[in-house]
Amino acid sequence: xxxxxxxxxxxxxxxxxxxxxxxxxxxxxxxxxxxxxxxxxxxxxxxxxxxxxxxxxxxxxxxxxxxxxxxxxxxxxxxxxxxxxxxxxxxxxxxxxxxxxxxxxxxxxxxxxxxxxxxxxxxxxxxxxxxxxxxxxxxxxxxxxxxxxxxxxxxxxxxxxxxxxxxxxxxxxxxxxxxxxxxxxxxxxxxxxxxxxxxxxxxxxxxxxxxxxxxxxxxxxxxxxxxxxxxxxxxxxxxxxxxxxxxxxxxxxxxxxxxxxxxxxxxxxxxx
Amino acid sequence: xxxxxxxxxxxxxxxxxxxxxxxxxxxxxxxxxxxxxxxxxxxxxxxxxxxxxxxxxxxxxxxxxxxxxxxxxxxxxxxxxxxxxxxxxxxxxxxxxxxxxxxxxxxxxxxxxxxxxxxxxxxxxxxxxxxxxxxxxxxxxxxxxxxxxxxxxxxxxxxxxxxxxxxxxxxxxxxxxxxxxxxxxxxxxxxxxxxxxxxxxxxxxxxxxxxxxxxxxxxxxxxxxxxxxxxxxxxxxxxxxxxxxxxxxxxxxxxxxxxxxxxxxxxxxxxxxxxxxxxxxxxxxxxxxxxxxxxxxxxxxxxxxxxxxxxxxxxxxxxxxxxxxxxxx
Amino acid sequence: xxxxxxxxxxxxxxxxxxxxxxxxxxxxxxxxxxxxxxxxxxxxxxxxxxxxxxxxxxxxxxxxxxxxxxxxxxxxxxxxxxxxxxxxxxxxxxxxxxxxxxxxxxxxxxxxxxxxxxxxxxxxxxxxxxxxxxxxxxxxxxxxxxxxxxxxxxxxxxxxxxxxxxxxxxxxxxxxxxxxxxxxxxxxxxxxxxxxxxxxxxxxxxxxxxxxxxxxxxxxxxxxxxxxxxxxxxxxxxxxxxxxxxxxxxxxxxxxxxxxxxxxxxxxxxxxxxxxxxxxxxxxxxxxxxxxxxxxxxxxxxxxxxxxxxxxxxxxxxxx
Numbered sequence: 001x002x003x004x005x006x007x008x009x010x011x012x013x014x015x016x017x018x019x020x021x022x023x024x025x026x027x028x029x030x031x032x033x034x035x036x037x038x039x040x041x042x043x044x045x046x047x048x049x050x051x052x053x054x055x056x057x058x059x060x061x062x063x064x065x066x067x068x069x070x071x072x073x074x075x076x077x078x079x080x081x082x083x084x085x086x087x088x089x090x091x092x093x094x095x096x097x098x099x100x101x102x103x104x105x106x107x108x109x110x111x112x113x114x115x116x117x118x119x120x121x122x123x124x125x126x127x128x129x130x131x132x133x134x135x136x137x138x139x140x141x142x143x144x145x146x147x148x149x150x151x152x153x154x155x156x157x158x159x160x161x162x163x164x165x166x167x168x169x170x171x172x173x174x175x176x177x178x179x180x181x182x183x184x185x186x187x188x189x190x191x192x193x194x195x196x197x198x199x200x201x202x203x204x205x206x207x208x209x210x211x212x213x214x215x216x217x218x219x220x221x222x223x224x225x226x227x228x229x230x231x232x233x234x235x236x237x238x239x240x241x242x243x244x245x246x247x248x249x250x251x252x253x254x255x256x257x258x259x260x261x262x263x264x265x266x267x268x269x270x271x272x
Numbered sequence: 273x274x275x276x277x278x279x280x281x282x283x284x285x286x287x288x289x290x291x292x293x294x295x296x297x298x299x300x301x302x303x304x305x306x307x308x309x310x311x312x313x314x315x316x317x318x319x320x321x322x323x324x325x326x327x328x329x330x331x332x333x334x335x336x337x338x339x340x341x342x343x344x345x346x347x348x349x350x351x352x353x354x355x356x357x358x359x360x361x362x363x364x365x366x367x368x369x370x371x372x373x374x375x376x377x378x379x380x381x382x383x384x385x386x387x388x389x390x391x392x393x394x395x396x397x398x399x400x401x402x403x404x405x406x407x408x409x410x411x412x413x414x415x416x417x418x419x420x421x422x423x424x425x426x427x428x429x430x431x432x433x434x435x436x437x438x439x440x441x442x443x444x445x446x447x448x449x450x451x452x453x454x455x456x457x458x459x460x461x462x463x464x465x466x467x468x469x470x471x472x473x474x475x476x477x478x479x480x481x482x483x484x485x486x487x488x489x490x491x492x493x494x495x496x497x498x499x500x501x502x503x504x505x506x507x508x509x510x511x512x513x514x515x516x517x518x519x520x521x522x523x524x525x526x527x528x529x530x531x532x533x534x535x536x537x538x539x540x541x542x543x544x545x546x547x548x549x550x551x552x553x554x555x556x557x558x559x560x561x562x563x564x565x566x567x568x569x570x571x572x573x574x575x576x577x578x579x580x581x582x583x584x585x586x587x588x589x590x591x592x593x594x595x596x597x598x599x600x601x
Numbered sequence: 602x603x604x605x606x607x608x609x610x611x612x613x614x615x616x617x618x619x620x621x622x623x624x625x626x627x628x629x630x631x632x633x634x635x636x637x638x639x640x641x642x643x644x645x646x647x648x649x650x651x652x653x654x655x656x657x658x659x660x661x662x663x664x665x666x667x668x669x670x671x672x673x674x675x676x677x678x679x680x681x682x683x684x685x686x687x688x689x690x691x692x693x694x695x696x697x698x699x700x701x702x703x704x705x706x707x708x709x710x711x712x713x714x715x716x717x718x719x720x721x722x723x724x725x726x727x728x729x730x731x732x733x734x735x736x737x738x739x740x741x742x743x744x745x746x747x748x749x750x751x752x753x754x755x756x757x758x759x760x761x762x763x764x765x766x767x768x769x770x771x772x773x774x775x776x777x778x779x780x781x782x783x784x785x786x787x788x789x790x791x792x793x794x795x796x797x798x799x800x801x802x803x804x805x806x807x808x809x810x811x812x813x814x815x816x817x818x819x820x821x822x823x824x825x826x827x828x829x830x831x832x833x834x835x836x837x838x839x840x841x842x843x844x845x846x847x848x849x850x851x852x853x854x855x856x857x858x859x860x861x862x863x864x865x866x867x868x869x870x871x872x873x874x875x876x877x878x879x880x881x882x883x884x885x886x887x888x889x890x891x892x893x894x895x896x897x898x899x900x901x902x903x904x905x906x907x908x909x910x911x912x913x914x915x916x917x918x919x920x921x
Contacts, residue, residue, distance in 0.1 A: 108619075108622045108623055108626055109626050111619075111623045111626075112622075112623045112624075112626035112627040112629075112630060112898075113630065114856075115623060115627050115856075115898045115901045115902050115905075116627070116630075116894060116897065116898050116901070117856050117857065117858075117859040117860030117861075117862075117863075117897055117901065118856075118857065118860045119860035119861060119863050119864065120859065120860045120863055120875075120878055120893075120894055120897055121860075121894065123863055123878055123879060123882045124634060124878065124882065124890045124891075124893075124894045125634065126882055127878075127881060127882030127883075127885060127886075127887075127890045128634050128885075128887070128890065131882075131883070162369060163364055163366060163369035163370045164369065164370055164371055164372045164380075166325075166330055166364075166370075167362075167364065167370050167371075167429075167432070168383065168387075169329070169330060170328045170329065170330060170357070170361060170362055171357060171358070171361070171383070171384035171387060171432075171436060172354065172357035172358070172387065172388075173383070173384075173387040174387070177387060181372075181383070182372050185372075185374050186372070186373070186374060200749060204751050207751050207753075207754075208751070208753060208861075208863075208864045211753060211864060211867070212863070212864060212867055212879050212882070212883075213883060214879075214882055214883065227751075227753070227754055227757070230757070231757055231868065234757060234760065234761050234765065235765050238761045238765075241754065241757050241758065241761065244754075245751060245754035245757070245758070248751045248754065249746075249749055249750050249751065249754070252749035252750075252751070253745065253746065253749040256745065256748060256749050257745070
């Protein structure tokens with residue numbers, strides 16, 4: 001991939017994410033302590049040799065919780081975006097390929113869904129479905145799907161009018177075959193960019209939901225949950241706020257940088 | 273003629289617009305014999321591309337019928353429809369846009385076979401054979417469209433059309449977008465394929481010289497209607513319709529040198545809008561011979577020679593040469 | 602003049618007509634939220650240990666024994682009469698709570714938007730005018746960070762530094778604007794700064810991109826060849842672009858900020874509508890969830906309509 005070599009930000013971001021995923025997968029091996037191992041004699045300690053990032057209010061090692069939290073947070077982001085894709089792409093395709101009324105109906109529904117502030121809708125759905133990381137991220141995924149649907153729809157509308165689609169109709173390819181072989185692959189590039197950006201958004205959403213107590217449930221570690229606990233003890237041990245916050249910030253930046261880099265990669269090619 | 277392979281009867285194709293129907297094709301009839309090449313000449317806006325699309329099923333006629341091998345397309349059985357889709361293929365004007373930019377050229381050529389369920393081995397063979405026939409080797413076939421030249425892409429399009437073993441090939445300005453030097457190569461390819469496979473062509477173009485060169489018969493199209501039709505050689509030597517004469521005067525290449533006029537017929541005015549075609553003869557607004565009757569009555573399609581027909585109230589009948597003072601009766 | 606007016610009026614009428622089905626679908630979604638719960642909604646609505654009599658009462662009140670459409674109609678009818686039911690948790694009418702709490706939220710969001718514009722616009726314009734300079738790089742990096750930073754984490758840091766350590770602003774709580782404007786603004790400052798983190802970033806980014814495009818257009822290049830400075834070009838030709846871009850971004854930001862407020866209010870213990878939703882979600886207070894979400898959607902739709910109206914004022918050529 002010569003692209004990577006030319007864009008340093010993308011390269012760094014990708015490397016960061018790969019390492020992060022590696023750490024998350026290898027958590028049992030890499031983490032110095034168990035994430036829920038309490039040591040009530042050493043609560044809210046600052047960074048030390050024994051605890052590189054200090055401890056939280058229950059004496060749990062922050063670094064370990066950070067590592068295990070990466071698991072929850074990454075799983076959450078991927079799950080949410082997966083759901084957004086599974087809902088958004090087919091709906092967008094249907095709107096773009098279907099008749100006028102299907103398009104209008106779907107578009108109005110998309111508009112309606114987009115009228116709800118995202119987190120609010122996620123919170124609302126979580127309240128209804130019940131708390132928990134999976135439910136929360138399903139809610140987030142549902143909240144993200146309209147944007148994807150809209151993007152897929154507009155790309156599909158364009159792709160539909162291409163001459164090679166006409167050519168396929170002449171040799172009597174079925175509409176389904178045309179959709180899957182010609183329209184969808186040509187619609188995907190900006191969708192891939194969007195997916196990268198949505199991963200950042202989902203990460204932030206997970207942190208927000210867990211912060212509110214609606215996502216990950218204690219004692220499971222996630223970056224948002226860590227932020228919530230740190231919040232409660234902000235006056236006594238403000239340093240505890242930083243590890244999870246910085247983790248979210250860096251990961252979100254990495255997803256965004258990758259997405260932006262892919263976007264500028266696609267543009268010159270499309271503008272041919 | 274023996275049973276025509278492709279026939280159009282009073283074909284109408286109208287598109288609804290805000291200001292009334294756009295009459296792209298407004299009463300076209302013709303019959304093509306198997307193995308024949310019918311050239312259709314027209315300027316832009318004449319409706320020739322719409323006609324082409326209708327013949328392959330991309331646009332539905334609003335009125336009239338298209339018949340393939342005697343069967344009306346509107347009432348086709350599934351089996352007959354399938355046959356038509358395989359046997360009538362089209363080569364578009366833009367060789368690049370006709371190919372999926374994300375697919376290798378070889379895969380694009382295989383697609384029609386995939387669509388009908390030909391298994392991998394057989395369709396790979398057939399695609400390779402088709403590509404070889406048009407002069408694209410294996411190495412080139414593994415590339416993407418943007419890596420090929422215009423001429424090569426058009427050859428790929430032809431190969432793709434050939435995989436289904438068509439009987440009729442509609443060429444919609446198939447060489448217009450190519451460099452002149454490349455055009456000759458493609459035209460030769462068309463001629464070879466016609467000889468080898470007995471193909472029937474509908475050759476649509478605005479280039480009179482090319483049309484006269486490749487066609488057996490020529491039809492002149494203006495604003496959705498045929499103005500004149502006849503064997504290419506006679507049409508070029510004895511054009512009867514004022515529009516045909518004007519076209520030939522602007523592009524005298526197909527006319528034998530000794531028959532060429534010295535003075536050009538310049539048509540006044542612009543092409544009228546297909547939304548509101550002129551009453552009576554639609555060419556009258558630009559015709560040097562127009563009289564009152566041309567606005568009142570639509571000219572009837574009538575014979576102006578043994579196998580030549582025109583729709584005009586004042587055709588130039590019986591003039592083998594094109595004298596310098598043509599334009600007056 | 603009359604011609605322009607009638608196109609504008611026609612546009613507005615179309616927008617309004619477009620908004621109606623959106624509103625209807627939105628109400629449907631909100632209503633359907635309740636029915637997403639697994640199991641009997643009546644039990645969910647009743648809360649803890651309901652008696653059969655209580656359940657029957659709830660069923661009757663919400664019309665749960667009627668078919669789905671009937672229930673929807675009933676809910677819609679009530680909503681049109683400003684009756685969104687009663688909170689399961691507090692027993693208060695939902696509408697009362699919303700009306701009471703909304704001003705706190707709107708104050709913070711409005712404040713945040715103003716901050717975002719006040720800082721984002723000048724920086725975005727400056728970055729576009731001096732494309733490639735150190736300032737431009739700084740602005741671009743700042744906006745990348747601003748978009749990625751978790752705003753509630755940023756909020757926590759603000760509280761830690763400016764409230765707890767420096768004591769410049771209160772850490773929690775809010776004061777009604779009508780009672781004490783200065784106090785209200787003081788309480789709203791830190792939350793607004795937190796919200797404006799991504800607001801500023803978006804405005805900077807979009808503005809810069811839009812203006813860079815204007816500046817690199819062939820028309821502008823000829824102007825520059827004639828000797829006009831970037832600044833005067835921007836002033837004349839960029840201004841309309843600025844207005845339209847800012848308007849578009851504000852529409853998006855309003856939506857996002859209303860969402861983000863759920864979390865920010867939690868950090869600052871502001872009794873706004875965000876806190877209502879968060880608490881309702883934890884307590885499974887369905888009428889409250891429905892009512893609050895519906896109110897927010899209503900506000901967003903109204904705001905977008907307003908923005909569309911402003912569009913036509915700014916650019917009468919807008920057709921879309």
